[in-house]
Amino acid sequence: MSEPLLSVRNLSVDFHTARGTVHAVKNVSWSISRGETLAILGESGSGKSVSANAVMNLLDIPPAEIVSGEIFYDGKDLLKVDYETHRALNGKKIAMIFQDPLGHLNPVYTVGWQIVEMMTAHGRPADMARVRALELISRVGIPEPEKAMGKYPHQFSGGQRQRLMIAMALMLKPDILIADEPTTALDVTIQAEVLSLLKELQAETGMALVLITHDLGVVAEIADRVVVMNKGEIVEAGETREVYHNPRHAYTRKLIDAAPGKGDIKLLDPAAPLLLDAKKLNKTYGNFAALKDVSLTLARGQNLAVVGESGSGKSTLARTLLRLEVADNGEALWKGRDLISMAARELLGVRREIQMVFQDPTQSLNPRMSVYQLIAEGWDIHRLMQDKTKRRAKVIELLEQVGLSPEHVDRYPHQFSGGQRQRIAIARALALEPELIICDEAVSALDVSIQAQVIALLDGLRQRLGISFLFIAHDLGVVRDFADTVIVMKSGEIVERGPTAQIFEAPQHPYTQRLLAANLDPDPDVQAQRRATLTDA
Amino acid sequence: MADISIAKPAAETARGPNLLSMLWRDKLAFVSAVVLLLIVLFAIFGPTFLGDLATKQNLRGRNFPPFSFERGWEFFLGGDSLGRPMLARMIVAAHSTILIAAGTVLSAMIVGAGLGLVAGYMGKTTSQVIMRLADVIMSFPSLLIAVVVLYVLGPSIPNMILVLAITRIPIYLRTTRAEVLEVRERMFVQAATVMGASHARIILRHILPVVAPTLVTIATLDFAFVMLAESSLSFLGIGVQPPDITWGLMVAQGRPYLSTAWWLAFWPGLMIVITALSLNLLSNWMRVALDPAQRWRLEARKTKNV
C-alpha cells in the first residue's frame, strides 16, 4: 500500500462536561489511502464521529479538548496548522456529508446557492461554480438541474437532499469525502441507491471515502476496511471480510451476533383464537390517502409485523387501531366489538387491553414524572391496584420483569439510557396487563446490541404472558427475528401478506422483492454476491 | 456532540438536586434571590415598623443631602422636600409597589394560563374566539387605555391591579397556548391518551407541569415589566395617589427638585432598577433550573455562564 493520504495517529479527545470529563476517544489511530473506503463502525456513545470531526476542525473547543495525537494530511499536522489554513482545506481537499440532510442544509437559502457557495467560499468565480453545480446536480440524479438550483431544501425528498449534499461535497473534487451516517435517516431502497451512487462517484474521482456508521450492513456493502470502536477506543481494525468472519475482539463478536435477521423463523399457532379483525379501513388527509382498504386479523399470542417505508401508512394504521385517529370508514372488531365506532366509555375499558410502545422513549415518557409515577399512572386511570401500599412492590416487580432494578423506581427518564427508557415504557405497558401491545418502531431508535435485548425481552413476554404484538417496523432483519406473520405496506395499501418464512424466502410482490434486495446483509460475502447478481441482471 | 451520550450519570441523587444548592452555585442568581427576599421583607414589614418614621415631617431636614449620619441612619440617603427620611420612605414604598405588581402578575397569570390551556387543548372555534380577544387587547395601546380607565374609575390600588392585569393577560395566554399546542402533540401525551387518560388528567398531570416552569419564568420577568408600568402611571400622576407611595411616585415627586436635590428622584429609581434587574437575573436562572433536561448545567461544580 502506498503512503496514506490521511492518517490519524494516537488521537485522544476529552469532553469537559458539567458532570466531569468524558474521554470521548482514546488513542485512536487510522489512516486511509486514495481510492479506498474505510468504515468507522460503532454504536452511539462509541466516539465514532469524534476523530472525523477533529479532522474537519468541527469540535467545539471547549468543551472538547484534544489531549494528544496528530492528524497528518499532505505532510502537515492538521491539529497544529492555523485556523485559516485549516479552513482553506475544508471542503476543498476534505469534504464531509452528514446524516439528516434536511437539518444540515440551510433552510433559508436555495440549494443552488449553497452548492455554488462551496466554490465561491474558496475564491472561485460564481459563474464557473454554477456550471459545475449544474453538472454535478444532474450527475447525482436530480431531474431538471436548472430548476432544482432555485428550490429550497424542504422542497426535496430525503434521498434527493442527500444526493444534493453529495453534489455539494464534490464541487471542488476533494481528495477525501467523510460521510457521517449518510443513509441512516433514509428508507432501505433509497439507502441502497445512495450507497451505490457514492461508490460510482468514488470510482470516477478516485477519492478516499471515510464512512461513519452503526450499521454492519452498510459496512458489508461498501467498505474495504473497517475499524470497530467501542467506548472511545478502537477495539478491532482490518479488512471488512476478515473482521466479519474472524472477529478477534469480544465486542466485535457481540456486535455481529446481535445483527438481526439470523434467528429461527417463528410459526403462527393456527389454533389461537381471534382477537382483532379489521376490515377495509380507510383514512385520508385532504387528498392524501394514508390507508386504502386495509384489512388484517390478529390472533391471541400472534406477532404480526407491518413492514413498509416512510409514507406507507403503517403508523397511521397503528394510530387508527388505537383511536388516536378516526378512520373514515371500515371497522376494527376487537373481541367482536368495533373499535372505530365504540363509545368513549366502552373505549376506556379497551384502552387497558391494548397498550402501545412508541418509537422514541425519550419522548413517550413524561420527563417530569418519576418511573414510579409513570408506571402507576395507568392504575389511577383504570382504578386498579387501589391498595396503594402494594403498588410500589408491583412497580418493582415490573421493573425486574423488564430487566431494570428496584433502585430505579424514583428516578426520572433523563437519568436513563435509551435502551433502559424503552424498558420503562414496556413496563408501563405491562402494568395494565394488556392483551395486545402495539409497537410503533419500538426498537428502531436503539443500538443494535440493545435492539437484540429488547426484542428478546418482548418475545419472552409473549411466551410467558400470551400477549399479542402488532409490530410496526421498517427494519426487515428485526421483523424476521420477531414476527410470525408479516404484512407489507406501500402507499397506504397492503401489497403482500403471509407467514414470515414465505415473505422472506419466496416473496411474490415485486415491491417486497425490491425491499428484500435493498436490505443490507451484515455479511460482506452475501452483499458481494448480491451485487454480482444485480450486475448480471 | 450527539455521539457522546452521558447516559448513566455516576453520582446523582434519586430525587434530583436541591433547588437551593443549585441557586447557591449561580452566584448572580443567588444574589438576586437575596435582594428580592429583602425587598419582600421590606414590603411586608416596612409599613408596620417604619410607617410613622416615613411620614414624620421635619422642616429642618428638608432636602437634607445624603451620605451623612448627622441626623441618624434614616437620613443616610437624604431627606425629601418635607424633611422625611428617604431611606424609611423607600422601604415603606416597597409595600405598594410589590403589592400592585404581585397582584397584577398573579391575576393575569391565573386568568391567562387558564384561558391558554383551554384555547390550546380545545377545538378550533373556542381557540379562535379566545385568540381574537387576546389580539384585540394586544392591539390596544396599553398605557393609554390604562390612563383612560384609571381616569374614569379613579386611581386606586385595586383599580390599578385590574387595569394592568387585563393588559398582561395576553402574554400568559399566548405563551400557554403555544406551549400547549406543542406539548399536546408530544408522544407522552399520546401515550397517556392511549392509556385512557381523561382530558382533565392530561391537562393537569401532563401538560400543566410542562408548561408551568415557562409560566413561572415569564411571570418573574413580567413582574419587572408590571413594576415599570406601574411606576410610569404613578409618574404621570394617574397611578398611586398620596398618602400611598410607590417608588414610581417618589421619582415623580422628586422631579421638581432635580437641579437642587437629585437624590429625591435618584434613589427610588435605583430601587426599581435593582429589583427589575434581580427579577431578570432570577428569571434567566429559572429557565435552566426548572427544566430537568437542562438542570445538570447547574449541578456542575464549575458553572459556565451560558
Place this chain on the structure above:
Amino acid sequence: MTKMIGQRAIASLLSLLGLMVLVFFLSRLTGDPAVLFLPIDATEEMKQQFRALHGLDLPLIEQFARYVWDLLHFDFGESLRKARPAIDVVLEAYAWTLPLALITMGLVITTAIVLGSLAAFNVGGFFDRLVSIVSLVGASAPDFWIAIVAIVVFSIGLGWVPTSGVGTPLHWVLPIAVLFIRPFGLVVQVVRGSMLSALSAPFVKTARAKGVKNLPLIFVHTLRNGMLPVITVIGDQAAALLNGAVIVETIFGFPGVGKLMIDSILQRDFNVVLAAIMVTAVAIFIMNILIDIAYGLLDPRIRH
C-alpha cells in the same frame, strides 16, 4: 400572502372598532369638557351653549352615531383645545413621533443584531458577559428615571444638550438615547438567545465543513435563521414606539403623538384622542404587514 394580509386587515379592523367604541364611551365618562374649557365663573348658560356647539348635549348613542357617520366621510371632528381639525393636529404630532421612532428602531436593530450575534458566537467570553450585563440593566431601567438622570447629568451638569423642546438636532439626542435603552436591552437578549440556538444548528456544521469564513458564517448562514424570533420582538417594540413614547415625550417636551394623547385625555379633547388612536392603529397595522412580509422574505418555508 394577499389572503393573509386580507385576514389581518379584517382582524385589525374589528379590533379597531372595538377600541373606538371603548375609547369613545370611556372618554365621555371622564367628565364634562365644558368645565375644563370655559372659565371657572362661566354661567350654566354658557356651558350649555358650549355643549350644544360641540354636540355634547345629545344622548351618548346619538353622539356616537354622528361620530361614526362623520368618520365614514373621513371627518375626525374638531379639536376642542386647538379649534382645528383633530386629524391635522394628530398628523402634525406624527410628523415628530415617526422620525423619532424610526431613528430609534433603526439604531436598536443594527446595534442589537451586531452585538447580540457577536456575543452568541463568543458565548461565555468577556464580550458576551459584557453584552449580557449591559442588556439586562438596560431592560430593567424605567425610562422616566433614565430620562431624569440623563437630564441631571448631561443637561444640568455638563450642559451638553438642551433639557427639553425641539428645534436643533441636539434636542433629539437625549430622547433617542433614552428611548433606545430598553428596546435595545430586550432585543439584544433575544438576538443572543436565538443566535445561540441557530449557531448550534446542523447546517452551521455543514458550513464550517465547507470552509466558510467566520463572518459570513455568522451574518449570512446563521443570522437569517436566527432572525425569525427577533422580528417578533422588534415588532412589539416598534409598536410601542409608534404608540408614542408618552413619558419620554412628556419629560423632554417633545411634541409627539404620545404627549398629544396624554394632554388630550387630561383635557377631555375627545376627538383628538380618538383620531390619534385610529391613526396609530393604522400605523401599527402597516408595520405588522411589513413584518409579515419580512418573515416571508427571510424564510422560504413560510412563503411556500
